[in-house]
Amino acid sequence: MKKFLSRINRRDALTLLVLVGIFAFFFIMLETGAASNQFKNMIIPMSYYILLAISLNLMVGVLGELSLGHAGFMSVGAYTGCFLSVMLVEKFPELPMYVYLPVAMLCGGLMAALFGVLIGIPALRVKGDYLAIVTLAFCEIIKTVIINLEFLGGAIGFDTDSIVPDRNKALTLLPYAAFAVIVSAILIMNLVRSKHGRAIMAVRDNRIAAEACGINVNFYKVAVFGIAAFFAGIAGVLYGHNDVLLKSANFDFNMSIEILVMVVLGGMGSNMLGSVIAAVVMTALPEMLRDFSDYRMLIYSVMLIVIMLFTSAPALAGIRERLSLGFIKESLQKKMAKKAEKKKAGKEEEK
Amino acid sequence: MSERKTVMSVNGTEMFSPPSNILIPTRDEGKKPVLDVRGLGIDFGGLRAVDEFTITVSPTEISGLIGPNGAGKTTVFNLLTNVYKPTRGAILLDGHPTAGKSVAQVNRMGIARTFQNIRLFDQMTVLDNVRVGMSNNIRCNFAESFLRLPGYFKAEKRSRERALELLSIFHMESEAYTLAGNLPYGAQRRLEIIRALATEPKVLLLDEPAAGMNPSETHALMESIRQIRDQFGIAIVLIEHDMNLVMGVCEGIAVLNFGKVIAKGTPDQIKNNEAVIEAYLGRQEKKEA
Ligand SMILES: Nc1ncnc2c1ncn2[C@@H]1O[C@H](COP(=O)(O)OP(=O)(O)O)[C@@H](O)[C@H]1O
Numbered sequence: 001m002k003k004f005l006s007r008i009n010r011r012d013a014l015t016l017l018v019l020v021g022i023f024a025f026f027f028i029m030l031e032t033g034a035a036s037n038q039f040k041n042m043i044i045p046m047s048y049y050i051l052l053a054i055s056l057n058l059m060v061g062v063l064g065e066l067s068l069g070h071a072g073f074m075s076v077g078a079y080t081g082c083f084l085s086v087m088l089v090e091k092f093p094e095l096p097m098y099v100y101l102p103v104a105m106l107c108g109g110l111m112a113a114l115f116g117v118l119i120g121i122p123a124l125r126v127k128g129d130y131l132a133i134v135t136l137a138f139c140e141i142i143k144t145v146i147i148n149l150e151f152l153g154g155a156i157g158f159d160t161d162s163i164v165p166d167r168n169k170a171l172t173l174l175p176y177a178a179f180a181v182i183v184s185a186i187l188i189m190n191l192v193r194s195k196h197g198r199a200i201m202a203v204r205d206n207r208i209a210a211e212a213c214g215i216n217v218n219f220y221k222v223a224v225f226g227i228a229a230f231f232a233g234i235a236g237v238l239y240g241h242n243d244v245l246l247k248s249a250n251f252d253f254n255m256s257i258e259i260l261v262m263v264v265l266g267g268m269g270s271n272m273l274g275s276v277i278a279a280v281v282m283t284a285l286p287e288m289l290r291d292f293s294d295y296r297m298l299i300y301s302v303m304l305i306v307i308m309l310f311t312s313a314p315a316l317a318g319i320r321e322r323l324s325l326g327f328i329k330e331s332l333q334k335k336m337a338k339k340a341e342k343k344k345a346g347k348e349e350e351k
Numbered sequence: 352m353s354e355r356k357t358v359m360s361v362n363g364t365e366m367f368s369p370p371s372n373i374l375i376p377t378r379d380e381g382k383k384p385v386l387d388v389r390g391l392g393i394d395f396g397g398l399r400a401v402d403e404f405t406i407t408v409s410p411t412e413i414s415g416l417i418g419p420n421g422a423g424k425t426t427v428f429n430l431l432t433n434v435y436k437p438t439r440g441a442i443l444l445d446g447h448p449t450a451g452k453s454v455a456q457v458n459r460m461g462i463a464r465t466f467q468n469i470r471l472f473d474q475m476t477v478l479d480n481v482r483v484g485m486s487n488n489i490r491c492n493f494a495e496s497f498l499r500l501p502g503y504f505k506a507e508k509r510s511r512e513r514a515l516e517l518l519s520i521f522h523m524e525s526e527a528y529t530l531a532g533n534l535p536y537g538a539q540r541r542l543e544i545i546r547a548l549a550t551e552p553k554v555l556l557l558d559e560p561a562a563g564m565n566p567s568e569t570h571a572l573m574e575s576i577r578q579i580r581d582q583f584g585i586a587i588v589l590i591e592h593d594m595n596l597v598m599g600v601c602e603g604i605a606v607l608n609f610g611k612v613i614a615k616g617t618p619d620q621i622k623n624n625e626a627v628i629e630a631y632l633g634r635q636e637k638k639e640a
C-alpha cells in the first residue's frame with residue numbers, strides 16, 4: 001500500500017480523492033432522495049464541466065496554448081455519440097445502455113480527437129491571440145455546418161429523447177458520468193506526470209529550449225489538440241445524453257469562454273484540482289443565485305471578479321499562502337515538532 | 352583544403368601557419384573530426400553576420416570562440432544547431448551533413464547547446480528540466496504513460512536516477528525539487544549545461560557559460576568543463592568573454608570579428624596575435640584587419 005501511494009503524485013491523489021468524494025456525494029444524494037430537483041439537474045452538467053475543464057487545462061495550462069474551440073470539440077463528440085446511440089437504439093431496441101453509451105462515448109471522443117488533430121495541424125502556424133481566434137472560428141464553423149445538416153436535426157435540433165428513456169436521468173447517467181470523468185482524469189494526470197507531459201510543459205515554458213533538447217514541438221502540440229479534444233468529445237456525449245434535444249447553437253463562444261474561465265479560476269497548470277473545484281462551483285453558482293432573479297448575473301459577475309482577484313492578485317499572495325494546504329501542513333508540522341520538543345524537555349527535567 | 356588532411360583541430364591563419372598537428376590534443380590524434388564546418392555564412396538582409404566560417408573540432412577537444420560583442424558568435428551557434436538556415440557552407444557532424452534537419456533532429460544527431468540569455472523551463476523543477484533533456488533517451492510510449500504500465504515506472508525510476516547523477520556534477524542534487532525559475536543566476540547556467548548534457552551530445556556548445564558568475568564560480572566552472580569532457584568524452588565549444596576561463600581551458604581558439612574569423616590558434620598564439628589585440632582594443636588606424 002505504501003509502495004503504491006509513493007507511486008502516485010500527492011496532488012493527483014488529492015484530486016482523485018476529491019473527485020471520488022464528489023461522485024459519492026452525488027450518489028448518496030440521489031439514492032436517499034435528499035436531492036432537490038434543482039440539484040438533480042446540476043449533477044450531470046457538473047460532471048461534464050469537470051471533464052471539460054480538466055481537458056482544457058491540459059491545453060491551456062499544460063501546453064500553454066489559448067484555445068476557444070473547446071465547445072466545438074464538445075459538439076463534435078455530442079453529435080457523433082448521440083447519432084450513434086440513436087442509430088443503435090433504433091436498430092437494436094433491446095440493446096442495454098451499458099453497451100451503447102460507452103460505445104457512443106468512445107466514438108464521440110475519437111471523432112472529436114480527429115477534429116482536434118485536423119485543427120491542430122494548421123493551428124501550428126499561429127500562436128497566442130491568433131490561435132484563440134482560429135479556434136473560435138472553428139467553433140463557429142462547426143456550429144453553422146451542423147445547423148445545415150438535415151440528418152442531425154438542422155436548426156430544430158437533434159432529438160435524443162429515445163436514448164435515455166428513463167425519467168430519472170441523473171441517477172441513470174451518473175455511473176457512466178462518474179466512470180468517464182474519473183478515468184479520464186486519471187489518464188490525463190498520468191500523462192502530465194510522464195515523459196510526454198514533461199515535454200508538453202517544456203514546450204509551454206520555453207519552446208526554443210524544448211526544441212534544442214530534441215523535442216518535436218509540432219508533434220506534441222498536435223497530440224495535445226487531439227487528446228484534449230478527445231476528452232471534450234466524451235464530455236459532449238454526456239451532455240447530449242442528458243438533454244432531450246441537441247441544439248448546435250448551444251455550443252457557442254459563451255460556452256468555450258465559460259470553460260476557459262473555469263480553467264483560469266482554478267489556476268492553470270499541472271495541478272487539476274483547481275479546475276475540478278472551479279467547474280463545480282461555477283456550475284452551481286448561477287443556479288444557486290436564481291433566487292436573486294434580477295441581480296443574478298450581476299452577483300455572478302462580481303463574484304467572478306472577486307475570485308479572479310483573489311487567485312491572481314500579487315498583493316494577496318500572503319493570504320493565499322496562509323490558506324494553502326502546504327502552509328497548513330507546514331504549520332501543523334511545526335506545532336508537532338514544538339510539542340515533541342516540550343515533551344523531550346519535560347522528560348529530561350524529570351531525570 | 353589540403354591542410355585539413357593533417358588532423359588539425361584549428362587551422363592556423365597565414366600569420367602563424369602552425370606546425371601540422373600542434374593543436375590537436377594528442378589523445379585525438381588520428382581520429383576523424385566530430386564537427387567539420389566548411390565556409391559557413393549567413394546574411395541578414397544586407398548584413399553578412401557570419402562569413403567563411405571554417406573550423407574542425409576533434410572528438411574530445413575543448414575549443415573557444417571569442418570576439419567582441421556583435422561579432423557573430425551566437426549566430427554561429429544558431430547556425431550549428433539549425434536555428435538559422437545558412438546562406439552558404441556546410442556542417443558535417445560525424446561525417447553526416449545536418450542541412451535540412453530540424454533543430455530537434457540536430458540535437459538528436461548529437462549537438463546540444465546552452466543559451467546566452469538563459470532559457471530554462473522555469474515552471475518545472477530542476478530534476479524535470481534535466482529529464483526533459485533526456486526525453487529521447489528514455490523509452491516510454493503513450494500507452495505506458497496513460498496507463499502507468501510497468502514500462503512507465505521503469506522509465507521514471509531510471510530517468511530520476513540518471514538526472515540526479517548528472518546534477519551531482521555541479522553538486523545540485525539537493526536542489527532537484529526547486530523550480531528552475533527560482534534558482535540563483537549561476538545555478539541556472541549550470542543547470543542549462545546539465546540539461547544539454549542529458550541529451551547525450553557528441554558536441555556541447557556553451558554560449559557564455561560564465562556570464563554573471565563571480566570569480567570563484569567561474570573557476571569551479573572551468574574545472575567542471577574539463578571534468579565533463581573527460582567523463583563524457585565529448586567535444587566542447589564555448590563562447591566566453593572571461594579570458595582566464597578561455598585561455599585556461601581551451602585547447603584551440605578561433606577569434607571572430609564582424610562575422611569573419613580573424614585568427615585561430617592555441618591560447619598562447621591568440622594572446623600575442625596583433626589582429627586579435629586590435630579587434631579587442633579597436634585601434635582606429637589599422638581598420639583593415
Ligand atoms: N535574427 C537576426 N536578424 C537580424 N540580425 C541578426 C539576427 N541575429 C543576429 N543578428 C545580427 O548579427 C550580428 C551578430 O550577432 P550575435 O551573433 O548575437 O553576436 P555575438 O558575437 O555578440 O554573439 C549582430 O549584428 C546582430 O544584430
Ligand SMILES: [Mg+2]
Nearest residue numbers: 424425426467
Ligand atoms: Mg552572443
